[in-house]
Amino acid sequence: MADIIDGNAVSDRIKDELSENVDALADEDVTPGLATVLMSDDGASETYVSMKQRACENIGINSVHVEIDPEAPEQELLDKVDELNEDPEVHGILVQMPVPDHVDERKVLQRIDPMKDVDGFHPENVGRLVAGDARFKPCTPHGVQILLGAADVDTTGKDVTIVGRSNIVGKPLANLLVQSGENANATVTVCHSKTQNLEEKTKAADIVVAAVGVPELIDGSMLSEGTTVIDVGVNRVDADTEKGYELVGDVEFESAKEKADAITPVPGGVGPMTIAMLLYNTVKAAGLQHGVEVDLPDA
Numbered sequence: 531m532a533d534i535i536d537g538n539a540v541s542d543r544i545k546d547e548l549s550e551n552v553d554a555l556a557d558e559d560v561t562p563g564l565a566t567v568l569m570s571d572d573g574a575s576e577t578y579v580s581m582k583q584r585a586c587e588n589i590g591i592n593s594v595h596v597e598i599d600p601e602a603p604e605q606e607l608l609d610k611v612d613e614l615n616e617d618p619e620v621h622g623i624l625v626q627m628p629v630p631d632h633v634d635e636r637k638v639l640q641r642i643d644p645m646k647d648v649d650g651f652h653p654e655n656v657g658r659l660v661a662g663d664a665r666f667k668p669c670t671p672h673g674v675q676i677l678l679g680a681a682d683v684d685t686t687g688k689d690v691t692i693v694g695r696s697n698i699v700g701k702p703l704a705n706l707l708v709q710s711g712e713n714a715n716a717t718v719t720v721c722h723s724k725t726q727n728l729e730e731k732t733k734a735a736d737i738v739v740a741a742v743g744v745p746e747l748i749d750g751s752m753l754s755e756g757t758t759v760i761d762v763g764v765n766r767v768d769a770d771t772e773k774g775y776e777l778v779g780d781v782e783f784e785s786a787k788e789k790a791d792a793i794t795p796v797p798g799g800v801g802p803m804t805i806a807m808l809l810y811n812t813v814k815a816a817g818l819q820h821g822v823e824v825d826l827p828d829a
């Protein structure tokens with residue numbers, strides 16, 4: 531039976547440390563500010579954005595929220611980004627993804643000032659990350675790295691199989707894990723929908739990271755005994771609950787935990803880490819923009 535890796539506990543520890551950084555910035559008359567922009571009426575997106583705002587407020591980060599009508603022209607979003615780029619009280623800008631189909635996501639990401647790009651999705655920041663000189667590590671991959679470190683899973687020399695090749699999780703995580711340094715130095719295999727013999731790749735891994743957005747795609751039969759399993763999926767599936775849905779990961783938890791040595795649950799695993807690392811990047815952004823050195827939590 532696997533140990534359960536507690537993402538809530540680790541994210542609480544990071545947030546406590548960040549709140550000390552916020553106090554230190556206050557001594558320099560700096561209050562970090564995050565702007566969240568939502569152009570969607572999707573329920574899950576609304577939930578996530580409000581969780582991010584609440585998390586900011588809890589540690590003393592200013593949060594500004596902007597809603598744009600999902601039917602509005604693309605230009606309205608671009609103009610808003612320009613305005614936030616110019617606002618000295620806003621150190622981080624997060625445009626919640628996905629944006630509506632008539633809006634060009636790449637255009638939006640390129641419009642955000644790279645110094646305020648706390649998601650780490652701007653091409654300049656992607657390039658820096660790939661070159662091993664990350665400014666803002668994307669929140670979910672960074673959260674996975676910290677979670678592995680906190681669970682005492684040594685990645686050095688290990689075989690990591692990542693299932694999923696998104697720009698948000700799979701690709702940046704693969705880049706981070708192959709680099710030298712803390713919670714890295716791994717040998718990485720990236721799998722996707724066209725991968726042959728997926729099971730062969732997951733079985734060969736010391737660590738499996740599932741980030742495909744397919745509910746319960748990976749089950750215990752696809753894992754070797756003793757594997758560490760990191761489940762990045764947060765899928766809402768219809769269920770007979772008060773909310774009408776339940777959250778399941780990309781991993782079938784019950785069968786996977788019989789095989790795994792350690793496993794993250796959903797909810798309470800990677801999700802809370804994503805939010806903690808967004809706060810981390812916002813504090814870092816504020817420090818960079820004001821030339822104040824901030825002693826951020828490790829890794």
Ligand SMILES: Nc1nc(=O)c2c([nH]1)NC[C@@H]1CN(c3ccc(C(=O)N[C@@H](CCC(=O)O)C(=O)O)cc3)C=[N+]21
Pocket residue numbers: 577578581624625626627628649669764777796797798799800801802803804805
């Ligand atoms: N520009 C942008 N940046 C993002 O970082 C971003 C985004 N767009 N679009 C959507 C995804 C998704 N995402 C999550 C964050 C936290 C939880 C989280 O904390 N989940 C809780 C449960 C939440 C619930 O109860 O619904 C948990 O896993 O324990 C989940 C998902 C950030 N995203």
